[in-house]
Amino acid sequence: MTTAPETAVPGATPNGGAALLDARGITKRFAGITALHEVSLDVRPGELVGLIGPNGAGKTTFFNCLLGMEHPDAGRVNFDGRDITNLPVYKRARLGFGRTFQRLEVFVGLSVLEHFLLADRARHGDVPLWRDLLRMSRTTADETGRADAMLEALGIRDLADKPIEALSLGRSRLVELGRALMTQPKLLLLDEPSSGLDRKETAALAQRLRRLAEESGTAVLLVEHDIDLVQQVVSRIFVLDFGTMIASGPTEDVLSDAAVRKAYLGDMV
Ligand SMILES: Nc1ncnc2c1ncn2[C@@H]1O[C@H](COP(=O)(O)OP(=O)(O)OP(=O)(O)O)[C@@H](O)[C@H]1O
Ligand SMILES: [Mg+2]
Incomplete structure (x- = not known):
């Protein structure tokens, strides 16, 4: 040492x-x-x-x-x-750089899948974030594929459509981790x-x-x-x-x- x-x-x-x-x-x-x-x-x-x-x-x-x-x-x-x-x-x-926070930071009202799609857009997309947040932009097959793969990797496929606020803290932390990894830091x-x-x-x-x-x-x-x-x-x-x-x-x-x-x-x- x-x-x-x-x-x-x-x-x-x-x-x-x-x-x-x-x-x-x-x-x-x-x-x-x-x-x-x-x-x-x-x-x-x-x-x-x-x-x-x-x-x-x-x-x-x-x-x-x-x-x-x-x-x-x-x-x-x-x-x-x-x-x-x-x-x-x-x-x-x-x-x-990817990060998670000491206090959980998630978007209340968005589903688990939407959290991952948003993170994916932040890395790959050119659509302004506000359009995503207002659900005004279409999701491509590639984007859905990458988000699905992350749900699978985290073992939370069954939670895809659940609003984030319906999850336990443990599950929410996994979503935060997945979201950070979606940006491929x-x-x-x-x-x-x-x-x-x-x-x-x-x-x-x-x-x-x-x-x-x-x-x-x-x-x-x-x-x-x-x-x-x-x-x-x-x-x-x-x-x-x-x-x-x-x-x-x-x-x-x-x-x-x-x-x-x-x-x-x-x-x-
Ligand atoms: N914005 C700030 N203004 C004034 N003091 C601050 C600020 N941020 C941190 N500090 C002080 O800096 C020191 C280090 O705080 P920090 O939050 O980085 O510690 P930590 O190791 O993350 O602690 P914990 O394990 O409790 O999360 C503490 O004395 C804290 O009060
Ligand atoms: Mg700290």
Whole structure:
């Protein structure tokens, strides 16, 4: 295990592979609070990586800096070989960022299938979103085919026509995941996808997440409090504590590290 890894060559990862995401020295302050202090993190193409840390450690703020929803006070973000530090949110999405939110964000009134079709349009279509939302545009066979494939992959074909508000939280989280995957992101940022789920739903999510990411070749950066879920899904972990990256390395090494257990896990393991 290493602490706060630094690499000599920008965009190169400690083991020599080219990084898909390479964030270096990200600092973010909010009116006197340093939410992030020189935080660095890298994700290789197709890699499943975890970001853990106690409440208020800065995980969501870090995501928002990656996505362009917050602007860091210092540091830079490279994605797919390009400096995106100053790129607006929508341009980053087009480059291949997908995300789910800590609080579920779905369109009440739309069905599960419509959620997937909308996401597909966002990637492939040239029809303005408002026409889709008002159901004024026709769906093509290709679009329906891709949405059907995602329903199948998630095992929720029977829910296709259900309005999203009729679903359990567990099922809604799956829809959110499917919607993010519909855009075929190179990197999927998941902010506490198990939040509000019971153990069975969490186990199902872990299984599907790992398989879907592997099948699609999508890299995943997973923020999660549920250590079981993290352990099942990711091969490498970064640990944030009070805005500082205190450790990183292979999952088992990090989770068995005494300093990490003391700072974060406490009596949870
Ligand atoms: N917009 C904001 N304005 C002021 N302070 C903020 C803002 N966003 C986050 N913070 C502060 O930054 C710190 C990091 O918060 P953040 O939400 O990133 O933590 P987190 O690791 O995601 O926590 P949690 O596990 O509870 O989701 C906290 O002290 C928080 O209060
Ligand atoms: Mg958070």
